[in-house]
Amino acid sequence: MTAVNSAKDDVLVSVRGLKTYYSLRGSFGQRLVGREAGHVKAVDDVSFDLYRGEVLGLVGESGSGKTTLGRTLLGLVPATEGSVSFEGADITRMSERELRVLRRSMQIVFQDPHASLNPAMTIEQSVGHPLTIHRIARGRELRQRVAEALETVGLAPAEQFLEKYPSDLSGGQKQRAVIARAIILNPLLLVADEPVSMLDMSVRAKILELMLYLKHEFGFTYLYITHDLATAKFFCDRIAILYLGRIVEMGPSAAIYEDPKHPYTKALLKAIPEPDPLRSVPRDLPRGEVPDAARPPLGCSFHPRCSAAFEVCGWESRDLRDLLEIRWARMAAAEYEAERATIGDIAALDQPATSFRVAAGNGRPGSEVLALLETIRGEMPDEPFWKGVRALTAADGYAEVELFPPVVPRLLPLGRAHVECHLYDAEALREADARQAARL
Amino acid sequence: MTADPVVSVRDLRVYYGTLRGTVRAVDRVSLEIGAGQVLGLVGESGCGKSTLGRGILGLLPEGAVSDGEVLYAGQNLVNMSPRELRRLRGPELGLIFQEPMTRLNPLMRIEEHFSETLKQHEPSLDDREIRRRSLETLGRMGIPPTRFRQYPHEFSGGMRQRIMIALALLLRPKLLIADEPTTSLDVIVEAQILSILADLRQSFGTALLLITHNLGIVAEACDRVAVMYAGQIVEEGTAREVFSEPAHPYTRELLRSTISLDTKELHSIPGAPPSLIEPPRGCRFHPRCPDAMQVCAVNPPVEQELDRDRRVLCWLHGPAEEVPEDGWSPLERQELAVAEEA
């Protein structure tokens, strides 16, 4: 599943089937779901290549796994499965000792400039520390190289900054020092994790300019991790959009911005605030938020929020619960109470299932529940959930809901990009047609 | 300016002391917000916008002093006793913070938060009415009644912010101040919250002061905008006018520095925001202003009303009589040392 790239053919980092799972400590009362006994799948089967000299953007919101992915690539977080090959060597199999040697070639710039520098070390000590750790330079030579690095990042005259402590510098200056520290060993790969998101607008451009300058001057390869598609557009050659640990769309910048395919990508682009007074807040955005990574939705993780979802996207009981909640939130108290009484305990809906029961309220017949569901369906026929319903039947004291089983989406090539979405998967579309016909 | 404003701030000053001197966080600020209006207060970090927002409500940092007028319902909030102010906060004046967890007690269910707030300010309500009101307000924010009895940690960040907004609106305040309400949220959730805030005018008729550093938010969600720099409002007007034709060089440069999907070139403003303890002489922006003139370095600018609805604090817009003969010539500035660069 190699991402196609136009010009560059020299692969620096190769990621295949990477999975980074965090196991959850069993909290009290947490019911273990099926096979997966409490994991957070921070990175869930990710594969891509990073070419020398390019800037690859990893874009996603919180919970997307972008930060974990960046750290796994550097060996700061152990991978659960899969491989990360850096210049041919698989770092997921390396010991901490071997990794330390490799760290000279790959560096990271963190998000929070105020917390990335040791408050007890001077700038000279901090920026020069890589040289000390790897025993490359000391004393005069170290100071010389630190000064060079500082001037390269724009902290000039350097001697003004050598003796200062981080608390004496502004946010932008600190970030420059962090960059200086990252480049002083001339690494091959620079991972920048939200390097400008905590800086003011008027300062962001300066740091981005600096990073661009460094790229042109020194040929660094960048992995730019961010949630902000606007800065990514400026800086990145290729972009990968992440959602809940998976790549949902990936391709050259131009493709992503001019012709986004995945509904989530489209939503992200639409949601970016524009300083254009003629524009007002977009209203037709996906509802809800990024779900809990410990219990992701079945099938396509984005389906609960997607207005274009259909038969195969992975419908489950939790979607019905969401539907009911949205409906009830809009109702007046009296109406809500009446409807609520029809249905009994809905806690059972929290367990993801494709075939389940909706219990009726005290002593009520299942047919009332069925009638209610049909009413709801009638009132909102465009709601994608109903496309996933194979059958609705009433029984004694409950209604039986049967949904179509989920189909896991596949990352497939599409034009210049790769997209993981059933809307573009011919096989899935065929399956959906079949299901539509089969719906009772 | 506005017909019958809900709150009218005149010449407000908020200063507080530090070891290095007096910080003039808010230095003679005036503004007005009408009912159902959304005023965006935009500025970068350290410009004093948060202090202004809280200063209006009387929530001053420790050791701070304030002066000037904040007229609300015919009273000046600046001179009010803390007790009187406390009575107003909640039913009349609301505040939403950046981090939604700060006002939510992790050990209390949402239901308890709401009933406590209502009982405190409207003790005559019975339980049924409390529940009805709470569920209604929450419902408008998209929080379903089935989750009424959950604890704050069971909600995601965006939902917690909705709960916060619901709590703030529960008592139907006339003025709501939102201090960076979406800064810690993801972009899609941010848009959701913003549409809720923008709708407040229709549903509740609340006057909203939206404090943020993000120009895009202001353009999309606000009727009017006030740009703040170094403790002062340098420009104010309708969002449409200020964004399409910024009068103040700082506003213009800030707009140019904002990176959006349409950005073709990167721009930044040289230098860094000044210290609020010893701001530059004359116009506070002059060391960084590409259009600075001689007079800007010496005399502080006088506020000018450009239109019925627009004002700016900049010598480029006069008043011409007060500018001396050679005051109009451009200012020679030394190259800013990077030491002052951000």
Add this chain to the structure above:
Amino acid sequence: MAVPVPSSVEPAQRTRLPGLRRALAPIADARGTTRTMLWLGVGITLAFILIALFAPVIAPYDFDTFQANGERFDQLEAPSTDHLMGTNVQSTDVLSRIIWGTQTELKVVLVSLFFSISIGVPLGLFAGYFGGKLDRALVLVMDALFVFPFLLLAIVIAFLLADKVGQGILSAAIAITVVYIPLYFRVVRNHTISIREEPFVEAARALGARPLTIIRKYVFFNVVQNVPPLATLNAADAILTLAALGFLGYGIQPTDGAEWGYDVNRAVSDAASGIWWTGLFPGLAIVLLVVGLTLLGEGLSETINPVLRKRPKAEADLSGSVAEAETP
């Protein structure tokens, strides 16, 4: 943006001990009650230290001198010109015993402090940084020690050591050391655990630093600021423990040196007879030194701990706002 030629790298002038200066800066900035506490504490503690140092010079007699010029001193003599604080039942001068006692107290406290810190702090650092089995085992041991009432533990240890090391300064010091190790361990460990998660520590890992380097350069300096306030409060407590040990007869033997607690013990029976000077003065000495150390400790705590530090109420001056325009 062309690459600028690096300018000369010799810094103009290095300030001496910049790190120390920065660390002590908050102390100079202290105001109000904190300042009073600090300076009072420093004053008292310093006074006692000086007394201890100059004991041979200022003490009128030796700690066990009970005679002069062949003549035995009066027993239980009230304060007089010869004996400013009177004598006790063994005809030794109370004042001299207090002065010499200062030496004893400080000796024991310093030794035990030294050992407590040099064992407790590194253990805390390692347990906090590495976690895992080592951490769990150490925490178990330390918590067990913590559970024991200080005094009881000290007595038990002093008792056990009595056979091996003999009673004296060393055994008292060891007893006190053991009692206080868990304190440093716990504080340092907890702080290390929170520092460990800080981005700059992760950055150090990303740079390829080894754990020992990280602990030394990144964790230690940020954690060590907790130690001075803890040490002074610890010292105050140790004085009391030592005095208690002495009072109970497990501390310093009278032949080794003067010890305030022992003196107070001896003075108990005197009180019934209306003899106040044998008990009052040693008792006051204990109280004064403990108070001095405590003030110093609390003062340091407030200055160093930024959470407790109150923002100095510097006056906000409303008058000088917008500057007067000047004619160019």
